[in-house]
Amino acid sequence: MEKKIMKGAEGLMCSLIEENVNTIFGYPGGQIITVFDALYSYRDSFQYILTRHEQGAIHAAQGYARVSGDTGVVIVTSGPGATNVITGLADAMLDSTPLVVITGQVGASLLGSDAFQETDVIGVTQPITKWSYQIRKASEIPWAVARAFYIAREGRPGPVVLDITKDAQSEMMEFTYKKCIFIRSYQPYPELQPENIAQAAEMINNAKRPMALVGQGVLLGHAEDELKAFLKKADIPAGSTLLGLSALSSDFSLYKGLLGMHGNLGPNKKTAECDVLIAIGMRFDDRVTGDLKKYAKQAKVIHFDIDTSEIDKNVKTSVAVLGNAKETLPAVTELLQPAQHTAWIQSFEVCEKEEMERVIIPEIMPTAGPITMGEVVNRVSEATNHEAILVTDVGQNQMIAARYFKFSRSRSMITSGGLGTMGFGLPAAIGAALGAPERRVCFFTGDGGIQMTLQELGTIMQYKIPVKIIILNNSFLGMVRQWQELFYRERYSSTPMNNPDFPKIAEAYGIEGRKVTKREELDDAIEEMLKDNKAYLLEVEVEENGMVYPMIPAGTSVDQIILGD
Amino acid sequence: MEKILYTITVYTENFVGLLNQITIIFTRRQINIESLTVSKSSIPGIHKFTITAETDLEMVKKVVKQIEKRIDVLKAFYHTDDDVIYQEVALYKIGAEALLDNPEIESIVRKYNARILEVNRSYGVLELSGHTEETQELFERLKEFHVLQFVRSGRIAITKSTVERLSDFLAEMEARNPDR
Ligand SMILES: Cc1ncc(C[n+]2csc(CCOP(=O)(O)OP(=O)(O)O)c2C)c(N)n1
Numbered sequence: 001m002e003k004k005i006m007k008g009a010e011g012l013m014c015s016l017i018e019e020n021v022n023t024i025f026g027y028p029g030g031q032i033i034t035v036f037d038a039l040y041s042y043r044d045s046f047q048y049i050l051t052r053h054e055q056g057a058i059h060a061a062q063g064y065a066r067v068s069g070d071t072g073v074v075i076v077t078s079g080p081g082a083t084n085v086i087t088g089l090a091d092a093m094l095d096s097t098p099l100v101v102i103t104g105q106v107g108a109s110l111l112g113s114d115a116f117q118e119t120d121v122i123g124v125t126q127p128i129t130k131w132s133y134q135i136r137k138a139s140e141i142p143w144a145v146a147r148a149f150y151i152a153r154e155g156r157p158g159p160v161v162l163d164i165t166k167d168a169q170s171e172m173m174e175f176t177y178k179k180c181i182f183i184r185s186y187q188p189y190p191e192l193q194p195e196n197i198a199q200a201a202e203m204i205n206n207a208k209r210p211m212a213l214v215g216q217g218v219l220l221g222h223a224e225d226e227l228k229a230f231l232k233k234a235d236i237p238a239g240s241t242l243l244g245l246s247a248l249s250s251d252f253s254l255y256k257g258l259l260g261m262h263g264n265l266g267p268n269k270k271t272a273e274c275d276v277l278i279a280i281g282m283r284f285d286d287r288v289t290g291d292l293k294k295y296a297k298q299a300k301v302i303h304f305d306i307d308t309s310e311i312d313k314n315v316k317t318s319v320a321v322l323g324n325a326k327e328t329l330p331a332v333t334e335l336l337q338p339a340q341h342t343a344w345i346q347s348f349e350v351c352e353k354e355e356m357e358r359v360i361i362p363e364i365m366p367t368a369g370p371i372t373m374g375e376v377v378n379r380v381s382e383a384t385n386h387e388a389i390l391v392t393d394v395g396q397n398q399m400i401a402a403r404y405f406k407f408s409r410s411r412s413m414i415t416s417g418g419l420g421t422m423g424f425g426l427p428a429a430i431g432a433a434l435g436a437p438e439r440r441v442c443f444f445t446g447d448g449g450i451q452m453t454l455q456e457l458g459t460i461m462q463y464k465i466p467v468k469i470i471i472l473n474n475s476f477l478g479m480v481r482q483w484q485e486l487f488y489r490e491r492y493s494s495t496p497m498n499n500p501d502f503p504k505i506a507e508a509y510g511i512e513g514r515k516v517t518k519r520e521e522l523d524d525a526i527e528e529m530l531k532d533n534k535a536y537l538l539e540v541e542v543e544e545n546g547m548v549y550p551m552i553p554a555g556t557s558v559d560q561i562i563l564g565d
Numbered sequence: 566m567e568k569i570l571y572t573i574t575v576y577t578e579n580f581v582g583l584l585n586q587i588t589i590i591f592t593r594r595q596i597n598i599e600s601l602t603v604s605k606s607s608i609p610g611i612h613k614f615t616i617t618a619e620t621d622l623e624m625v626k627k628v629v630k631q632i633e634k635r636i637d638v639l640k641a642f643y644h645t646d647d648d649v650i651y652q653e654v655a656l657y658k659i660g661a662e663a664l665l666d667n668p669e670i671e672s673i674v675r676k677y678n679a680r681i682l683e684v685n686r687s688y689g690v691l692e693l694s695g696h697t698e699e700t701q702e703l704f705e706r707l708k709e710f711h712v713l714q715f716v717r718s719g720r721i722a723i724t725k726s727t728v729e730r731l732s733d734f735l736a737e738m739e740a741r742n743p744d745r
Contacts, residue, residue: 122582127589131636134581151636182742184735185578185639309630312623 003176008138009038009169012102013045015145018177021073023047023064023434025057029077031117032104034169036075049434049463052455054081056427058088059453062097063431066414067389067439069222071098071152072431078104079117082163083124087421089159090128094418095243096220098157100148107166108136121163130158138171142178150180155188156307157220190308190322192331200302200319201335203276209344210236211267211274211299213259213288216243216417217281217306223325224410227280228252230333235341237348239267241282243417246407250386256348260288262399262548265359265561266351271296272559273347280304281325284314285418286554294557304328358563359549364404370543371519373400373472380442380470381405383526388440388468389414389432393425393449395479397472399548401444411436423452429467430459440468440530447473447499457509460535468529469511469537471502474544482547506537513537566621570599572644572651572722573629575614576606576731578637587614587638590631596620600653600719608731611639617720640734644724651722655700656682657691657707658714664689667710677703688713 006014012035016024024046028036039048051057054076061072076085082103092099106115125132131151135144141164148160204210218227224247231238231254238248239259248255257264259271271277277299282288289295292314300318303311304325311320321328363374377400381388386406391414392398398415407413414432416424429443450471460467474481477495484492503513513536516525522540529536549564577583584603591598599617606613620628625643632641657679664670664684674681674691677699683690693703697717704715724730739745 123585126582126586127593132582182744183636184738184742186636187738187741307634309627309634311630313627313630 003174005172006175007034007038007169008141008164008171008173009034010041011138011141011173011175012145012164012169013038013042014175015142015177016073017042017045018179019071019145019149021046023049024073024075025049025051025060025064025431026075027051027054027057027077027081029081029104029117031078031106031166032075032081032169034166035102035104035164039075047434049430049459051427051430052458053453054084055087055423056430056453056456056459058085058099058101059091059421059424059427060431060434060459061099062088062092062095062424063391063414063428064435065097065099065431067411067432068435069411070435071100071149074099074101076101076103077117078106078121079119082119082121086124086128087419089125089161091416091419091421091424092159093128093130095416096157096216097159098152099159100145100152101159101161103161103163104169105134105163105165108168111165121161125161128159129161132161132163134163134165135168136165138168138173141168141173142175146178146180147183150183151186155186189306189324192323192327193321196319196321197328197331198335200321201332203300203302203319204234204236204278204332205337205339207276208341209274210234210276210278210341211270212236212238212278212280213282214238214240214244214247214280215282216241217304217325218244218247219411221281221306221325223329224248226326226329226333230329230336233333234336234339235345236278237270237341237345239263239271241285241288241417242402242415243413244282245402246410246412249408250406251408254345258402261290261552261554262403262550264351264403265355265550265563266348268550268552268558268561269351270348272298272557274299276300276302278302278304280329281306283310289314289558290552290560291555291557355550355563363400371516371522371540373397373542373546374404376470376472376522376540376542377401377404377444379522379526383530384440384442388412388442389436391415391425391429391432391441391443393445394420394422395446395449395477396474396482396546396548397444397446397449397478399479400472422449425449426453426456426469427459429469430456430465433465433467441466442468442470444470444472446478447471447475447497448477450502454505457506457511460511461509465535466533467535469535471537471539472542473499473502473539474542474546475499476544478546479548481545485545485547486553502539503537511535511537513539515539515541517541566623568619568621570617570619570646571625572646572649572720573616573618573625573632573641574644574722575616575632575641576639577612577614578639579610579612580637583612583635583637584614586635587616587632590628591618594624594628596624596628602719602721606731608735615719615721640731642730644722648726649722649724651696651720652694653697653700653718653720654692654694655703655715655717657693657704657712659689659691659707659710660713661685661687661689663710670707670710673703673706677706679703
């Protein structure tokens with residue numbers, strides 16, 4: 001291979017090209033300026049997005065990675081630039097999102113001297129990244145970048161930080177690139193264990209009331225078809241975690257709904273009735289399990305996961321099936337006997353009916369009173385033919401959107417699950433729109449969350465990003481208000497909010513918008529929002545004291561799920 | 566579950582920051598590290614950590630998995646005291662006067678099989694290798710002679726098993742290298 005002499009910063013650009021990076025999110029500054037200078041020379045090689053805050057850059061990269069399956073790339077400066085991406089790193093770590101985040105760092109000779117804008121980025125990021133590494137010599141850049149992409153992407157994905165000292169950016173180097181295909185201390189894909197696969201199949205073959213829990217591992221492993229074949233062959237009903245949503249389309253016959261704190265009645269209650277519980281690429285988060293001491297005690301548990309450390313972490317398994325779901329699911333499916341669990345599957349209907357009458361109909365089809373969040377979500381989902389990508393913020397808007405938006409395509413739900421980061425949504429929606437340019441992106445948020453990263457309207461303006469923003473304005477930090485109403489004797493401490501005129505703010509950014517306060521205007525406004533492929537901000541005034549039900553109060557067990565009054 | 570002392574051995578690549586990555590796994594789970602020894606291993610480029618901590622079996626299994634999950638960690642193992650031959654070194658510094666004035670120190674040194682590393686006009690330094698209880702016992706015996714300094718190393722350990730798990734592991738991993 002031909003060797004070229006160049007600056008480290010240019011070596012970084014060439015390395016990113018070798019990794020087929022085409023979109024970069026970032027924000028410049030003093031200790032990364034050399035890299036941005038190189039980026040200027042390579043501006044035709046990348047789509048570069050200057051966000052309005054580094055937090056925006058990293059959440060955008062997360063949204064991009066989640067819809068596209070590619071690794072998101074972020075470049076920021078040292079010190080405050082680096083600390084501003086911390087929330088995004090923690091978020092991506094919990095939600096297994098592949099990212100490579102490049103931070104500037106002071107010159108190597110100044111390290112440890114409390115130099116201007118020096119932060120111990122490696123020390124700070126180690127606990128919340130899959131790998132973080134400081135590059136102090138230009139010659140290390142290709143090696144470190146190759147390793148970073150390999151680590152971020154392979155196995156269970158996650159965020160990686162490369163902290164590049166200023167002198168490494170400007171030092172001259174010889175550029176040759178070799179993709180990383182092996183790290184001896186890291187085995188991303190555990191070897192398939194035929195005995196466990198056979199045991200799992202036997203357990204499922206003997207099951208009377210099997211039930212599957214679908215997690216994001218299915219999406220990350222591109223195993224949607226394999227999952228469907230598995231479920232169909234043994235006739236297994238399935239619930240989905242928040243991050244697993246859209247792996248199965250909403251109308252798939254064996255799909256029984258959302259698991260967890262605000263999930264559907266059926267899949268939650270049935271967790272306490274099934275005899276074999278089959279977890280696929282999910283990690284038994286406490287928001288899914290409720291009280292672990294009472295969780296699925298009657299069931300044998302089969303856990304499919306790529307990450308060995310998830311096995312027995314929260315729930316003791318009877319059989320662990322380690323590996324990529326794309327391989328393990330077909331391996332088990334092959335050994336399954338076709339089965340029918342008609343009565344068991346029908347038993348979900350009682351729950352469905354009860355939830356429909358007591359919760360769903362009043363939420364999505366109210367006939368009087370203020371607009372509800374659910375009806376907005378439902379109508380937007382219908383108006384987009386259930387084909388849009390849903391992005392949410394955090395809070396009631398997130399739970400209602402997860403409950404009532406419907407999916408017909410995979411990788412259509414982008415939300416901050418593990419960390420529950422308010423402010424995630426708007427930049428993530430930007431990233432989603434860039435990562436799936438042929439698809440429509442509908443972003444639901446609260447009046448609180450939107451204001452945490454509101455400045456990213458500037459990014460939408462500058463790059464004309466076609467995000468449909470729907471603010472469900474209840475003039476409260478609604479989810480906290482809900483807990484205060486239920487568990488804190490209606491003492492609404494720090495939750496009521498006076499809000500600005502959101503469409504006016506949008507207007508200042510050149511984004512069309514409208515506010516809706518009456519039910520009769522809603523359809524028309526949604527139609528107007530969806531009339532073209534431009535950004536739009538729709539603010540809907542929804543009921544102030546809306547509640548998300550069903551609910552498994554924190555610390556109680558899944559079958560103690562409540563439906564409200 | 567019963568809490569006992571586990572010895573956790575960790576083999577890593579030689580990168581900066583690994584100590585931090587490993588110790589925070591313990592702190593996050595509120596496990597106190599009782600002792601910690603880091604050194605180069607017999608295989609060039611590979612570092613070995615020997616850590617002792619009191620916890621239960623379920624937790625030590627989780628901790629080991631979390632340690633192994635770190636990219637630059639090659640392998641981690643946990644052992645009970647029965648699985649390993651282990652040792653610690655203790656040093657005791659005693660003032661010269663106390664040493665010279667107390668003939669019974671000689672018999673103590675003999676009895677415990679301690680070594681005298683240094684004697685000068687101001688002080689003497691004794692050394693004893695053994696298990697914690699043994700080095701502690703000698704410390705208790707010497708207390709009356711006014712021990713100026715007492716220090717004990719972390720544990721080092723060698724497995725009793727005849728299988729050399731790290732080299733097997735390395736061979737196994739190298740076999741996976743597509744570039745081989
Ligand atoms: C960064 C951050 N701060 C605080 C919280 C705690 N929190 C969770 S939901 C919520 C309320 C969200 O209110 P809003 O954005 O108006 O949405 P709503 O629940 O009303 O839909 C808060 C404060 C959080 N999840 N993230």
